[in-house]
């Protein structure tokens with residue numbers, strides 16, 4: 228029988244079966260250690276998928292818009308900012324790399340610019356191009372690598388719908404899965420790039436989508452009247468820092484609902500840890516105010532109190548401890 232060419236599929240239905248963690252670990256191991264790839268796409272896409280677990284709606288659907296925004300950001304920063312080649316042959320460039328480099332040339336964007344620095348309207352144009360060229364290759368292929376169990380998809384609907392057991396699993400082991408994915412992506416890049424491009428490669432890959440500035444969120448929170456330290460209540464009008472309530476190493480996407488202002492001393496004390504449950508209840512109350520108000524409500528897509536509570540729970544499962 229001819230082998231199914233998953234990357235060519237335009238839609239796929241996930242198998243309607245009960246999956247245990249052991250079943251999913253088997254597929255995860257296969258994906259990381261045995262499935263084939265001629266470009267870095269599968270790792271780039273899996274990274275985008277992990278980052279976008281916070282963008283699921285109640286049906287566990289994630290839009291291509293969200294997925295490919297992360298995917299484009301990852302590739303822009305790897306290709307332009309870090310000058311890393313993305314295919315396993317030096318003669319044939321990956322399609323996504325070509326699209327990004329052509330775009331950079333057309334708009335004369337300097338290499339030093341990371342994705343955040345590009346104007347919003349140009350970002351949208353590039354995301355659209357990467358989505359058009361990338362979705363055909365990555366969505367079906369990943370579905371096949373995971374034995375038709377991870378999600379359903381339809382290229383026309385522009386979204387994937389995760390299997391609930393996978394959603395739970397990916398949240399529960401997110402940190403370690405992110406690390407293995409970063410490691411495998413780095414290993415691939417190391418094979419096909421010259422030594423001079425590989426300086427601090429693991430850090431480049433780990434922080435590839437990290438924002439350079441959280442100023443936008445600082446201004447928004449101050450504008451909304453939250454100008455005291457979230458933890459000690461001292462005024463922070465002069466020196467404030469933006470704190471990821473659930474640590475950045477767990478939620479890589481930047482959400483206003485997860486940001487609070489802190490004084491430098493509380494921020495240093497909290498660092499990569501979890502705040503207390505009573506602080507979480509305070510954050511829920513604060514979000515309850517912002518979620519209905521212009522201009523903040525636009526930042527609350529897919530937010531719910533349950534989601535924040537579940538993130539608090541999942542980050543504990545991922546080893547984060549309270550301050």
Ligand SMILES: [Zn+2]
Pocket residue numbers: 456457458459460461489490491492493494
């Ligand atoms: Zn403080």
